[in-house]
Amino acid sequence: MMDRMIIDGLAFALPLFIIAVGGIYSERSGIINLALEGLMGFGAFSGALAVVLVLRSFPGLQPQGIYIAMIFAMVGGALFATIHAALCIYFKANQVISGVVINILSVSLTAFLTRQLNSLIFKAPSDRFQLGVASRITIPGLSEIPVLGAIFRNLYPFQIVIVLVAVAAYVLFEKSRYGMRLRACGDNPHAVAAAGVDVERIRFSAVVISGALAGLGGISFAYSISANFSPMIYMGYGYLAIAALIFGNWGMTTTLGAALLFGFARSGGYELARALEMSSTFNDITMTLPYVLTLILLIFFSKTNRVPRSLGEIYDKGKR
Amino acid sequence: MNKKNPLIAFLGNEKWQWLSIPVFAVVLSIVAGSVVMLLMGKNPLAAYVGILQGAGLVPKPNYAGGTGMLTDFTSFLDALAPMIFAALAVTVGFRAGLFNIGIAGQMLLAGFFATLLVGYSELPWYLAKPLVLIIAVTAGALAAGLVGYLKHRFNISEVVSTIMMNYIIAYVTSYYIKSYFVNPVSRQSEYIQPAASLTLKNLRVGGVRIDVSIGIVLAVAAALLVYYLLYKTRLGFEIKAVGANKQAAEYAGIHIGKTMVTAMMISGGLAGLAGATFYLGHYASMQPGVLAGLGYDAIATSLLGNNHPLGVLLASVLITTLDKGATYMSSKVGVVREISGVITSLILLFSATGTYIRYRVNRQRLEQKEQPISPAPGEVSADNEEKSREASLKEGGDEA
Amino acid sequence: MKDAMISIRNVTKRFPGIVANDNISLEIRKGEIFALLGENGAGKSVLMSMIFGLYEPDEGDIWIKGQRVTDYSPRQAARMGVGMVHQHFKLVENYTIAQNIVLGMEPVKKTLGFLPLVNLTESEKEIEALSHRYKLDVNPRARIEQVNVATRQKVEILKMLYREADILIFDEPTAILTPQEIEYLLEIIRELRENGKTIILVSHKLEEIKEVADRCAILNRGCLVDIRDVATTSTREMANLMVGREVMLEVNKPAPVFGDVVLEVENLRVKSQDQVEVVKGVSFQIRAGEIFAIAGVSGNGQAEIAEAITGLKPATDGTIRLNQVAITHYPVRQRNLEGIAYIPEDRQAYGLILEDPISDNLALKQYFQEPFSTPGGKLRPEAFVSYARRLIDTYDIRSNRGEASITRSLSGGNQQKMIIAREIEQDTPLIIFVQPTRGLDVGAIENTWQQILREREKGKAILLISLELDEIMALADTIGVIYNGEMLEIQPASALTAIEIGAYMMGVKEHE
C-alpha cells in the first residue's frame, strides 16, 4: 500500500513539479504565468501530434515514441509560450489577463486542430491522438531498499527525463550567468538593463523555457493518465502547479516539496479511501484532499511569502 | 511620419478610447477569423450573418414550428444574463486589485445551495424566486469573502485560494448532486421546480415560444448599480483607491482589510447571481463536478469591457452573441463550431494588447502634434514657436 | 579637441509632448570634473542617459573618445569605458554586493570540465581589493537589502570601477547623503580624478559644484544656457542662470511664538516588518507654532516615527498624545480626524493615486465627509470639482487638463504641490512633513519652505523630518537628532551647528 502510494504519488508529483519549475522561470524573471495550463495542454498536443505523425511513417520507432513526444512537447510548449511572452513583454499586456487568454485559446485551438488533423491527415476521425503506453522501468539494486525502494520501482521514462531536466534547470537557474541575470530581472529589471543586459530578451527566453517545461509536464500527464491526447488533459493541473510554486515561495527545492505533497496527498487519498472501504460515491470527497491541505498549509506559511519584487510590473525602459 | 494616419486619428481620441480600442480589437479578430474561414473554403460573411441569426439579432430564412426570431432573441437574453453578472463580478474584484479567478466556483456554490434549498421545494413563486436570489448572493458573497479575508489576514494570494476553492466546491457539490438529486437519465441534477426558476420558459406569444428572462433585467440593473457603486459612492471610491494604490489608501485612512473583504463579497455576490441565473435560469439543472467555462470567459469579457460596468455590458453582448450564434452558424455554413471559440480567443488576444495600442497611438499622436516643435533650423515660424512654448509649459517642470 | 573624452553635437531628444534636450552641444575633457546643473526636469538625467546608451538621441550625435557611437547601448557604453551612478540606484535587492557588481559580466569557471558556472570567489577578492584602494569599504557578501544608502552608493561606484570605466557619471549622488558622507564622497571623486578618471557630476547643490568641479554647464528646459568655469563663477550667479531669475537662497524666519503642547511622544517603540526594533524609546514634544525637526541619516527610524504617529505602523510600546488625547491605538482615519496632516516621504507610493484625476487626489482625506459625500454614502462630484479648482488656483498646481488631469501626467514638483495643498487644507493642529523638498529644484524648494513657515505662523505644530541639513537649519526651531532608533540630542536650533548635527547623525555622542 505504501508502495503504491509512493509510486503513484511520484508519477503525479514530478510532472506537476516540472510545470511549476517552468512557472518559476517565468515568474522569477518578472512575468506572471497563469498560462501554464494552456502551455501544458498545447505542449502535450504538439508532442502527441509529433509522435502520431512519426509513428505513421516509421512504426519501428514505437519504443522511442515517448522521447520523440517529449521533445516535441517541449518545442510546442515553447512556441506557444512566445504568444504569452510577446503579449507581456512587447505588447505590455496585463500579464494575468494574457495568461487567462492563452488558456482559453489553447483549449479551443487544440480541440479544433485535433479534430481537423485527425480527419485531414489520418482520415480517421477521432478527437484524440493515441499515444501508446510508456513501458516502466525499475532500477535494479536501489529498488530493493525497504519502503523507499518504491521510489525506484515502476518508473516511467518521463520521470527519469524530468529528473534530469529538473537538475539541468536547477543548475541553469541557480548557477549560470543566464540564471543569475534572470533572477535579477525579477527583482529589479532596471539594474539588469543598466548592467548592459537585454532585459526583454532574458524575460522572453524565460517565458519560452517555461513553455517548454510545461509542455514536458503536459505530455507526461498525457502518457501517465490516459495514454492519449484529448482536451481532457485540461484538468487544471497547470493551475495546481501555480499553487505549488507560490506555496513553494518561488524556490526550486521548496516547490519540489510542495509538488510532492500534492502527489502524496492525492495517492494517499486514494489509498485512504480503499483502506476505509468507502463506496465510490465518496471518491469526490477524497479528491478534495490535496486542495484542502494546501489551503490549510497556506494559512501557516503565506505570511512569510516573498513575491519577486518586480513580478507583474510592466517593464518600460524609459520608466525611472 | 508626418502624414496624418486616419487610424491614429480614430484611436487617438482619448475620450473615446475605452470604446474605440476594443472595437479595433474586435474588427481585427473578425478579419483574422475571415482569413481562417476563407482558407477553409467557407464564406466568412455568411458565417458572421449566421452568428447574428443564431443569436436572434437578425432574422433567419426559416423557422421551425413554434419558434421565431423572438424565440432566439429571448433565449439569447437568457444566456446573456449570467455572463453580465459574472463579468461584473470580475470587474468589481479587479477594481479592488483582486483577481477573482474563482467566479466559476462561486457560481457553482450559489447555484448548488439555491437548487438544494429552494429548487425542489413547493414554495410559491413569489417566495421561491426572491429566496433563490438571496441564497445565491449569500453563498457567493461568503465564498468570495473568505478569499478576501484569507488574503488580508494570512497574505494568501487570491489566485491560489480561488483555484483551490474551485476544486473543492466542484468536488463537494458533485458528491451531493450525485448522491442525492441526480437524474439517472440526464446524469445531472433533477430539474428544478418552475416556481424557483429565474426564467419563465416556453411562454407563447402569438404562437411563438419565448423564454422570459428575469435575470437579464436584474443583470442590466446590476451593471447600472455597479456603475453607481464604483463611481458615485463612498464605498466605490474606497474600493478603487485600494485597487489603485493600497499604501495611499491606507494613508488616507481607508481600512484595507474591510474594503478588500467587502469588494470580494460584492464580487462573490454578483458571481452568485451569475450562478443563479445560469443554473436556475438559463439551465434548470446542474452538471455534477463541472465548473462553468463562463466563469473563465467572464474574466476576458471584463477585460474587453475595459473593467468598466457599462463596457462590460457591451462586451457581454458581443461574447454571448458569438457563443449563442455559433451552433446555427456551424450548421448553416458547415464549419465546426470551434471556429467561434477561436474567434472569441482572438478577440481577447487582441484586446489584451489594448494598453499597448493606446500607448503607441497616444505616442504617435503626440509626435504628430509635436512635429512642428523642433523644426529644422531656419524654418521657425512664429506659430511654431508659440506651440512649442505651450508644450513645454504644459509638460515641463514647474517654474517657481 | 584631442583630449575631448565626450563630445555631444547638436543632440536633441524628445519625449511625447516635451523636448527634453534641445540641440545641445558640449565637450568634456579628459581628467576634468564637469558639473551639470539645472532645474527639475531641465533634461540633465536624459542627457546623461544618452551618454550611457539608455536612450538614443533623436537628432545629433555623440562621440566618445574620438569615436562616433552608433547602435549604442549600456553594454556598448561599458565597453567604451563609460560608467554611471544613476539618480535612482539600480541594484538588485536580494543579491549580494559582489553579485550586483559583477552582474552583466559574471566570471564563469568550467565545472566538471565543461559546465560554465558562475564563480564569485575570485571576484569577491578583487572587489575587496578595489574597495580598499578607493577607500570604499564594503563587505562583498552582504545583501543589498541589508545595507544603507551610503553603502549602496559605494556599490554603484564600485560597479563602475570594476568595469574599469574611465568616464564616470554621477547623477545627483549627494541628494541622500549626510554632510560627512558628502564630504567623503567628494573626496573620493577628487581621488578618482587623480587616478585619471573623467567625471561628470549632476547636482542641484551649488556648494558642492563650487567645491569640486572644474567647469559646469547649465541647462534650462532642455536648452544649454551656458558653460562656465567654476572657479570664476559665484554660486549666486549659477543659481540665477539655472532658474532664469533672482533666487533668494535664505528664508527670513520671524521669531517663534510657542503655544501649548500639541504632540507628545513618550518612550515610543516601533518594530519593522522583520520584527527588528527600529525606534527605541523615543520621546519628544512639539508646541503650537513650533517646527520640530528630526535630523538623521536615512534609515535610522525617523520614517517609522512618522508612521507610528500617523498610525500606518503600530507602536509596540509608548504613548502618543495629541492635544492631551492618547491616540496610540487609534486607527488612521480617526487620527486624521483628531488633527494630523501628513506629507509622506514617498509621494508616488503613499501620497497619491497616480492613475486618478487631480480632483480625487485632492479630496483623498475628506471624500467621506460633507460636502464631498452625503451622510448616506453618495459622492457629490461637483464638490470634488469645485474644491479641486480652488486648490489648483490657490496653490498654483499646473497640469494640462485642470482638475480632470490624471495625476501621473503631472511633474514631480506639481505632484508635491498637490500633496502639500491637500494636507495644509486639512487645517489640523499638527502637520508632519517628511522630506518635503526631495528632488525639487531651488525655486520649488524656496516656495515650499515659505509654505511651511506660513503654517508655523498660523500656530500649527510642525514635525519636519529631513535628510537635508540645510533645510533643517533653515526652518527648525528645535532639532532632534536620531541615530539607530534613538534620539541622541534635542536642542533649540540656535544651540547647534551643522557640523555638530552631522556628527550626531553619524552616531558620535557629545562626550566623545
Next chain:
Amino acid sequence: GGGSEPAAGNGGQAEADGEALRIAIVTSPSGVDDGSFNQDNYNGILAFVENHGNATVNAVQETTGDVAAAVQAVADVVADYDVIVTPGFQFADISSIAKDNPEKKFILVDANPTPQDGQELFDNVYAMTFAEEESGFFAGVAAALETKTGKVAVVNGIAFPSNVNYQWGFESGVMYANKHFGTSAQVVELPSYAGTDVTNTNVGGNYVGNFADPATGKVVGNALISEGVDILFVAAGGSGMGVFTAAMEAEGIYVIGCDVDQFDDGVYSGGNVILTSVLKNMSINVERQLNAIVEGSFQGSNELLRANTDSTGFVWGDDRHQLSAETMEKLEEVYELVQAGTIVPSANFNGHSPDNFPGL
C-alpha cells in the same frame, strides 16, 4: 416575432417533394468524429447518404454536454433539416421540439424521449435504447473463458441504470460460463469502489464515480490488477481510457471494450490490450430508420433493441479481437440463445439477479 410566420411552413416542403433528405446529426459534448459512440451513429447516416445520392448530412456539435444546451442546439438548427439524429442521453428532452415540429423526424439514440404532459410516444420520434445487459453478458462469457488468473472484473463510471445493466450482465455472463462451460472465474469487486444505484441500493461492482476522470479510472484499474485480475470489462466513458492505460502498463492484462469496436484504442508498444469489444449496433439501426423515412414506413416508437435484431453483440472481424477460436465458438452459441430469448441476463430493473436469471 412578425417575421417568423411566413417562414414557419418552409421546413416540411422538401420532404413532401420527395427530394433531397436533409439530415443533421447533433452531438454533445464531443463531435461526430470522436472515433466512438457518435462516430458510429454518424457512420450509419453516411452509409445511408451513400445510397441516396441527393441526401445531405450536416454535423452540429454542442460542447458543454449540458442537457439543456444540447436541446437548445437542436432547437437552433431544426428548421433547416428534415431529420435530426441525436446520439446520447443528453437529448432526451427533444420531445418538446418534436411536439412543435410534427413534420420533422427525430432519431434519438440511447434514451427515451422525456414525456410531455403525460405523452410518452411521439409520432415523429424513433428512440432506440439497447439491452446493455446482453452486451455485458457476452463480455462476461468471454472474460471467464479467457482468464488465466481466474479473476475478472468490470469497471464502470457511475451506477446509472445503463452502467448497472452492463455490470450485472457481465456478472451474469461469468456465472453462465462457470456453470455451463466449466470455468471457475471469480468476479472481483473492491468495496471502496462499490456503486450505489438510483434507488440508493448498493450494487457492488467497481465504479470510478465519474465518466470523465481517466486519472481515477487508472487508479481503479491498477487496484484491480494488483488484486490479480487479468481481464477487465470497461464501460466507464472517458474514465475508461485510464483503465486501458493501467492495463497497457501491466503485463498480460486484457480489457474488453464496449459500445463500439475499440480495437484501435488498445494499440500500444506491446501489442493490443483489447481482447474484444461488445457492441451496441447503432449505425445499422440509424440507417434502418433513415431508410424507413424515405420509404414512408417510419413510425415513432420507443424501442429497446436486443440481439434479436442484431442490435447487441460483439466484434466478429477476425483481426479486430484476440479471442481464441474456441471462445468465439462458445460466444456464438450463447449469442443464439440470447437472440432466441432463452437467456435473459440480469439487468438493473428486470427483476433478475446475476446468479439467478432465465437460461442459467
